[in-house]
Amino acid sequence: MPQGSDVADVAPMPRHQHLIVTVYGLYARNQGGTFAVADLIRLLGELGMESAGVRSAVSRLKKRGVLVSVKRGGAAAYKLSPELEDVFTAGDERIFSPRRAKKDDGWLLASFSVPEARRHLRHKLRTILTRVGCGQVSPGLWIAPGALANEVELQVRRAGLMSYVDLFRATHLTESQINEKVGQWWDLPSLEALYTDFLVRHEPVLQRWLQRAGEDDDSPALLRQAFADYIPMVTAWRRLPYMDPGLPEDYLPERWHGLAAQQLFTQLHELLGPCAHEYAMSIVGASQPVAS
Structure with missing residues (x-):
């Protein structure tokens, strides 16, 4: 485990657009892919984003074709582009259920x-x-x-x-050379550095929450804090499983930090995910239009 006791508990906030994509990917599909602008601003306000910053980032995502503007209950809203639904679905498996290959997988x-x-x-x-x-x-x-x-x-x-x-x-026929070749085909040192950074920045978050274990506290403040910790963590993580091909452990360098980072992500996801979801739904679910 890399040393990181002198690193701040809170990682630098990811770019606004990345946070918005994470929030949509996690919660909008429960709402027909749509968030009212007011709800989105309130949610992202918990991450320190100002209203103007949210609107500007949403506008850029609209220009890129990620979001489309719609009306929901007469209010302004944005919806995930239908063309991206399969991308988000595939991303769920890659991000939350990664599979590491075995030597005989080919x-x-x-x-x-x-x-x-x-x-x-x-x-x-x-x-x-x-x-x-x-x-x-x-x-x-x-x-x-x-x-x-x-x-x-x-x-x-x-x-x-x-x-x-x-x-x-x-099938690779020169098995004795495969470890050397893997190091040529992929930039493993750069990926290792990203995993190390993830560990250094988010291990203190896990320790802080583990210290609260056993507390009988399901207050709105706790749910809000879980959301504020969970969204940046997922945003920081979600690109890593795409950069990591899931090579067999036998082909990885010794003490590969990617394995520890995956374990840390899983722990935080299981610990914070349900509370963050409950908080998000308390905002966006409460404003769903009533069916006539």
Whole structure:
């Protein structure tokens, strides 16, 4: 466990847009994908965001096609883009139920060739493969644990780039070299640094809540604090399972902090998630329009 006793309890607040996406991903689907603007401002106010900042971030998300404006009960509201529903659903499994591959699971190979006239698509394709957790064997050949096959195909198809890509199931035949090769295909030191940062910043949050264990307290103040701790934690975490391909433990460096970080996230999710959900629903659920 990295040393971090001199680091502040509270991590720097993630960008407003990232927090909003987290809140929508966690709670909006219980509300038909929609939040009234007033409710969203109140929720994000618990995270230190001012009304103007919320509106500005929502406007940027609307321009990006993440949110669409609607009316709910006659009030202004924003809804998740229907085109992103499958992305959020797939994200639930990747973020909250990650799977670490076994040595005998095999590999996925993604081979692509893009004509020179459309070379701008190469960067787009490489970005997609990187974000889903693939490693680069060579410029036109990428690799991932076999368990990521469906997700890789989904993301490439969503981008309309499947005509440039061939996907293969594969077995690596030179097992004695695999640990060295994995270190070439993925930037594990950079990923390790991100996991270390997550541990340093959020381990004190867990310790603070564990000290409250046994307290008979389900007050609004406790629920509000759980929400305020949970949302930034999930926001900081949710990109990491995408950057981490879920390599078998046998292929990871010794004392890999990703394993401890996953355990910490799971503990905080189980400890704070229900209280944060109850608080969020007390805000957004209370303002649902009554059916006629």
